[in-house]
Amino acid sequence: MVDDETFRALARSSPWRWRSVELTRTLVGDAITADHAVRAWIDRPGRMRVVEPDGTEHLVDETPAERGLVLVGSSDGSPVEQPVITVPLDPEAPQPVRRPDGLVARRPSDVTVAYDDPMYENYLWVAMLDPVELSGGVDVLSVRETVREGRDTLEATVRPTAGYDPRCTCCALLFGEVAAGLLRAEGGPEPEDRAFADEFSVALDVETGICVLLRELGGDDDGAGFDVSLAAVTAV
Template identity: 40%
Template sequence: MGRMGAELSLTEDTFRALARSSPWRFSALHFTWRRPTDGDVECWLRRPGRLRVRDAGSDRAVDEKVTDPVPEPVLRADGLVASRPRAYTHEIDDPMWQNYVFVSMLDPEELSADVVLSDLRSEPRAGRETWWARAVPGEGYEPRCGCCPLLWSRVSDWFEYGDGAPGWEPPAGTVYPEAYDIGLDVATGIVVQLTPVGGSRPDLAFETTIHEAEMSVASA
């Protein structure tokens, strides 16, 4: 894409635009993914379709042999994505490791709409410019995969397990987070930290440490 955009200023609108921009902001990424239930996982991603994953027990590679280029989105004046081609007409997702939370971490489009954002702030993380927000999924929240959303909630379970039917109730004892604190790396657009606020599942949290990135956007 390589378009030089204006200097980015954090607003609710630009946070949402950054959340939908990742597929067009970088071409390769070396990072470590960390979750409370797993050890560190070191990853090398090269778009499109190539992923190498190394954990304590194995070293695996995925090559999806993608031949068609990712189509160009509609850009805003600042270089972020205003609207993107639909996933059902073009394959945009990166390779999956374990579940779709990993894919959504790399491309958090689901945070760009029907999510209430508050406490917006810009604070560096691991020496990189990072935008933070507290996020609460709204009734129209659409995760990439209902069984493993970024924002596990009554809304996501209602659509996944209750088919959106009136009167559905979660299993007894289910305690959903009140919100999520989320950090987006400004250069790449990926989620570098997600922390549930309250709830009964601390395993939902994760951190992503970026070691190196090859950028697609000149201003990133």
């Protein structure tokens, strides 16, 4: 039987569960009137192609430099070895602590590991692909196993707590009063004046860990969020 710790572990696991995906993301909400479905092809590490409904393409190639050590100059001019940033699937990268089921119990904290996939529009896209922010600072009110478009999925109702730590406060997956307060504290743009949702419905694809559904529950934008359909996956 699935529990909240399994949900949290899956939310940590995306960087080690897939190498490439083809997906379609569709925005959902009463204020959305146009076709907001975009198709994307993502190849880790660092390559992405996004096609918008009108055919506009966005190409990204952020492939990391050659692995190993590089020499940089110190303040006195002497060479200093500095490690090159690694990505999670690099054999030389620090490895996570895994549970018996293979999901991630604890991610490496090494600052030389770069987790982010390429960004489209804002960091909500990055958080969608790697929803680690759902693994802590969030009350998991309910969780269940389901099948979404033929794919095993964990669906949960969650509520951000004071410890919620989004990848970006401007575009948190769970943008409510907590994220709005963090945004104000950081001196960011003033959040829109509306009643925020207290809870959210989210779903994580089991094979990839990608967030494939997000809905606000309550507030002025009740029902707003996105859907993701996965057309192809290359697993690790």
